[in-house]
Amino acid sequence: MNLSQNMQDYLKAILLIGRDGTASTSDIAARLEVSPASVTSMIKKLDELKLVKHESYRGVTLTHAGRKIALEILRHHRLIETYLSEALGYGWDQVHEEAERLEHHISEEFEDRISKILGDPQYDPHGDPIPSKDGRIPPTTSERLADAEREESVIVRRVSSHDNTMLRLLTHHGIGIGSTLRIVSRNEDVRSITVRHQRKIIDLSIDICSHIFVDRYVGTTRQ
Amino acid sequence: MNLSQNMQDYLKAILLIGRDGTASTSDIAARLEVSPASVTSMIKKLDELKLVKHESYRGVTLTHAGRKIALEILRHHRLIETYLSEALGYGWDQVHEEAERLEHHISEEFEDRISKILGDPQYDPHGDPIPSKDGRIPPTTSERLADAEREESVIVRRVSSHDNTMLRLLTHHGIGIGSTLRIVSRNEDVRSITVRHQRKIIDLSIDICSHIFVDRYVGTTRQ
DNA sequence: AATATAGATTAGACGTATCTAAATCATTGC
DNA sequence: GCAATGATTTAGATACGTCTAATCTATATT
Structure with a gap:
């Protein structure tokens, strides 16, 4: 299953939107800074690939397979942020952009190696939880x-x-x-x-x- | 000047082909594993961007601007290879593929940081010269x-x-x-x-x- | 219940990068 | 000097991801 970077971004966005699992077209459009029309057409493709379930006019949810991919990308993102911060001396205000690009291009080998070097961290420099390889998300507070x-x-x-x-x-x-x-x-x-x-x-x-x-x-x- | 990953790959390929600065359509096609027709159409675009000089049926050379970009990508590639080898424990047989993907997606910040951590190395794990930031290539032997x-x-x-x-x-x-x-x-x-x-x-x-x-x-x- | 509004989808287009097939050019051998 | 050969280019098509404009749906208001 080889997904384009864009498809990965859509899946990640749907995961991060939260809304008890359902994301609206406009949520996704806002997050990815594309038009709602673009979202609809991408959702259609992802639905055909069985990565999301789309009910017209009602929103979209990740399937098990889609969620798995989204979690993997999110893991990449947060591991990379942590690595940039810990190993390369980046500030926490500098890591996001770099990770946003790199998350799509690292191998599993790379993921495993930096995770190990970092001692399999559970939280990134912003305190966001890093999904484990088997897709579990460490606990976080929701008190603001x-x-x-x-x-x-x-x-x-x-x-x-x-x-x-x-x-x-x-x-x-x-x-x-x-x-x-x-x-x-x-x-x-x-x-x-x-x-x-x-x-x-x-x-x-x-x-x-x-x-x-x-x-x-x-x-x-x-x- | 924001070039697509593909354009960067073409420029790098032309740089690496060598042939005293000139690359043929088929050289490039072979290296990038695309059809000669694809090469021709890409060359045309790069020519319009003044990154290469193309003489129909006679080959293509990098302009100063094109060479600069190609050298930057090559520097990324070889620095990444070196970093993977030195800092992440990759074997020299594992670094190429990873670098091939990452070279297009790292920032100048990243480049500078890994270079510094490595002590501004001049050669990568295969002994290939790493272009300096100002585009100079360390010397290499050509005796086989x-x-x-x-x-x-x-x-x-x-x-x-x-x-x-x-x-x-x-x-x-x-x-x-x-x-x-x-x-x-x-x-x-x-x-x-x-x-x-x-x-x-x-x-x-x-x-x-x-x-x-x-x-x-x-x-x-x-x- | 009818309508207004916000949100979602469809239609049709564009730009990028690729391909195959056909046509063209350059060179080399005779 | 011309024909054959190999390399290159052009023509036309496909797939992806995006857009705007127009249309459709769901829901909230009265």
Whole structure:
């Protein structure tokens, strides 16, 4: 089964859209930055290949075979991001674009070797889970910093954005995966949250906070 | 200037064909395993982009701009091969295919980082020269083991083949880049050369020997 | 229940890269 | 100097992935 890079991208997009397994044409179009018409025609081909199930006007879901391929590409992506970060010294704001291209072109050999060198990591530099070879996805928090209460302490587990500016802003404040933050105040009027991080007081927009996933701090940490 | 992967492959092929700068349609077709007709139509496009100069029925040469791109791709290829070999533990018989795909998809950032990590190497795992960023090609020998005389001693500098079987055969005999060989006899009748390598007597076909480039041994070695 | 609207699909086109078959050119042998 | 041969180019077709414009469907509103 040799799929084009584009087909792989469609499958990955459908996987990542989530919506309890179903993706709409416009979801996919927005994500891949193509027209809805292009999505429809590609969906048709993927349906014929039994990689997705398409119900006209109702959305599309991955079949088992399609999901398997999507997970493999996602694994490639996140392993590559991790490798770029750990082995080549890339910043977490630089890894996405490079991985986006390379994910389609590495061999299984390459995948296995970098995974092994990295110690078979379960999370990438953004805290996103790396699917295992057999398609299992490590657990993740779905609590958003945006929903945290005043006086709470949280640990940053995942930043679900590939927006370089946002990532660099966090880096600038010294905030990364594993950072502990204390919520000083919620400023609903200006749509921001003030946090304390290593003695520094930082004001983060709700927009940013909704991309930051956290564990409530309870004295233990997940490695 | 955003070139398709295919266009890059054509430029690289023209560069590698050598023939004092000129490549014929059939040379390129053979190398890329496409029909001569496909080559003609691609050449036409590259000519319009001023990347090659095409004289109908007479062959094609790279322009300065085209050569620059071809050298960049070649640099990618050989750096990647070197990286796979040095950092990821690939054998020299495994690196070509992987590099062939990846060379089109790495960023300049990636190129720079792996080059630096490797100490800006000048030769890849097969001994082929890695073009520098400014397009210079390190020197190489053009003396073939196939032309060496009885009683001579030589040092293997380059193996100009990506044939896995051939490379594995050499590995099996412990022969690699830098190996010293003594020519025991030339066996013109059976088209082979017998060499001594670390006390072992090895019989190599002329076919293989014509892919092995050597320095005559004069007591000093090139690093 | 009828209609307005948002979303999805179809129709028809374009650009890229490939192919086969047919035609053309260049060279070499006689 | 011409014919034969081999290489090259042209012509016309196919497959892929994209687009815009037009049409159709589902659903929410009144």
